[in-house]
Amino acid sequence: MRTAGIIAEFNPFHNGHAYLMQKLRNMGVTHIAVAMSGHVTQRGEFALFDKWTRAKAALSCGADLVLELPPGAVLSSAEGFARGGVGLFHAMGVIDLLGFGSESGELSALKRLAGCMSAPAFQEPFLSLIRQGLPYHTALQEAAAAVTDGKTAAVLQGPNNILAVEYLRALEHIGSSMEPATVKRFGAAHDGAPEAPGFASASYLRTCYQQGQRPDPFLPFAAASCFRQAAAAGAGPVFRDRLERPLLALLRSKGREAFAALPGCTEGLENRLWRAVQDACTYDGLLALASTKRYPQSRLRRLLLAAALGLKTARPPRYIRVLGHNERGREILKAARGSLLPLVQRTSQAVRADRQAFETDCRITALFSLGMPRPRPVCWEMTQNIVRIP
Numbered sequence: 001m002r003t004a005g006i007i008a009e010f011n012p013f014h015n016g017h018a019y020l021m022q023k024l025r026n027m028g029v030t031h032i033a034v035a036m037s038g039h040v041t042q043r044g045e046f047a048l049f050d051k052w053t054r055a056k057a058a059l060s061c062g063a064d065l066v067l068e069l070p071p072g073a074v075l076s077s078a079e080g081f082a083r084g085g086v087g088l089f090h091a092m093g094v095i096d097l098l099g100f101g102s103e104s105g106e107l108s109a110l111k112r113l114a115g116c117m118s119a120p121a122f123q124e125p126f127l128s129l130i131r132q133g134l135p136y137h138t139a140l141q142e143a144a145a146a147v148t149d150g151k152t153a154a155v156l157q158g159p160n161n162i163l164a165v166e167y168l169r170a171l172e173h174i175g176s177s178m179e180p181a182t183v184k185r186f187g188a189a190h191d192g193a194p195e196a197p198g199f200a201s202a203s204y205l206r207t208c209y210q211q212g213q214r215p216d217p218f219l220p221f222a223a224a225s226c227f228r229q230a231a232a233a234g235a236g237p238v239f240r241d242r243l244e245r246p247l248l249a250l251l252r253s254k255g256r257e258a259f260a261a262l263p264g265c266t267e268g269l270e271n272r273l274w275r276a277v278q279d280a281c282t283y284d285g286l287l288a289l290a291s292t293k294r295y296p297q298s299r300l301r302r303l304l305l306a307a308a309l310g311l312k313t314a315r316p317p318r319y320i321r322v323l324g325h326n327e328r329g330r331e332i333l334k335a336a337r338g339s340l341l342p343l344v345q346r347t348s349q350a351v352r353a354d355r356q357a358f359e360t361d362c363r364i365t366a367l368f369s370l371g372m373p374r375p376r377p378v379c380w381e382m383t384q385n386i387v388r389i390p
Contacts, residue, residue: 003031003332005095005178007069007085007167010036011047012205013057013223014215015198016101016186021062023183024099031328033065033095034058035085037074038361039368040309042081044301046243046368048209049236053226055324056387060222065329066387067343068321070357071364072311075302077264082166083173088320090176091340094332098178100167103158105184107168110161112152113144114168121147133293137162160185194218209237234374242371244283250308250367251277251286261312262303269295273303309364317357319344324387347382 004024010017021032036058038051047054055066073084089095104110116122117140126143130136140162145153155161164182171178186199194200200218208215216224230236240247254277259270273290280286286304291297322345325333333343344350350358362381369376 001031001331001335002029002096003033003094003335004029004097004099004181005033005035005085005089006063006099007035007082007089008037008058009041009047009202010034010054010058011041011202012049012209012215012219012227013054013061014200014202014205014219016201017058018061018220018223019186019199020099020101020183024097024181025062027097027181029097029099031064031332032062032099033067033089033092033329033332034063035067035069035088036323037069038071039364040071040074040305042074042076042078042302043298044075044303044305045240046238046371048206048238049227049230050238050365050368051323052384052387053230053235056389057220057223057226059324059326059329059387059389060226061220063329064327065325065332066323068323068361070316071309071360072263072316075306075311077299078163078166079169082163082170084316086167086170086174086176086178087316089178090174091320092336092343093338093340094335095178097181098167098171098176099181099183100160100164101185102160102164102182103185104155104161104164105182107180107182109152109155110164110168110182112148113155113165114172116144116147117165118169118172119147130294135293135296136299158185210239231373235372235376238368238371240283240371243367246367246370247283247305247308248277248280248286251304254307258307258310258312259303262306263312264299265303269303273300273307309360309367311360317354318342319350319353319357321350321361322386324389326389329389345386 039047041047058066069085073080122143125146126139129139129142141153141156144156168180205215205218256274259265259273276286276289280289287297287300290300320341320343322343336343342353344353365381366378369380
């Protein structure tokens with residue numbers, strides 16, 4: 001039994017994700033566990049389809065066990081996102097290998113960057129560039145160029161390379177024994193149009209759904225079927241425009257202290273957000289009022305969604321939520337009986353383990369469901385069963 005862990009969003013699950021899993025299988029992996037974001041994503045947006053539909057798509061296309069990545073980690077920086085997923089797998093104690101895609105496809109340069117980014121010689125120029133208002137990825141690359149060679153620093157031009165470096169840093173920070181393994185990203189670039197037959201970026205596929213097109217040629221057949229069934233049942237896709245007024249209403253109900261309590265909201269940013277909320281009449285208008293060169297929209301989207309959902313701290317839950325599994329996934333769960341955190345499969349288990357975290361999950365799902373063509377009741381999170389594949 002050789003188990004790999006993948007940290008992902010599957011928003012939506014596409015051929016590139018299936019390709020990564022197959023490559024891991026070719027490396028001798030027998031079981032694959034996924035830590036997947038729930039109803040919110042690292043872009044500070046809601047997912048297209050609910051977490052159980054996306055878990056079913058993943059289980060139908062190569063995954064064996066799907067766990068939920070806590071929302072506090074999802075609505076975080078690349079560093080927080082990586083540490084949340086790596087920490088979850090580390091707590092299980094049965095994951096042998098951490099698999100991830102990258103534009104580089106080679107670990108050597110990624111490891112060099114991970115090492116230099118933790119050094120004071122990197123941190124000082126990086127923070128200085130951020131204070132000057134440079135975008136995050138530009139500051140990363142320039143600071144890395146100051147402590148390494150330009151060719152190595154250029155690796156940070158790829159967004160998946162940046163996340164890969166953060167995975168490596170998280171493994172080092174936690175002291176995990178998991179072996180890192182990267183697979184070269186194939187096909188379309190991040191946020192780019194299709195470049196190879198059958199392969200497209202998740203952002204391109206989301207645009208297809210937004211425009212009323214079905215991107216089935218870029219999805220495995222089983223995944224496309226899951227998403228078609230969800231759409232037929234009125235369970236998706238979910239777009240932000242359906243949730244614009246509920247989000248604005250929630251944000252307008254918050255006082256200054258709610259924004260000040262957000263993790264990573266410092267240096268007066270809480271006041272800027274609060275003032276923007278008072279003046280904005282649309283969500284795009286809110287982002288335009290709040291954003292500057294120093295505060296990119298991706299960070300603001302995460303902070304605003306966290307504020308609307310009442311996420312005050314990045315405290316991880318005291319349990320690991322199971323969304324679905326197949327027979328091999330059940331073997332992983334059996335092997336993980338010594339997990340540092342309980343692996344919960346029922347609502348009652350989650351409530352006993354950490355009522356506060358579960359109530360947060362319920363809040364998120366209740367708001368998310370309002371964006372569905374056919375909204376679900378507030379109790380939906382409490383009544384939904386996990387996905388079981390024979």
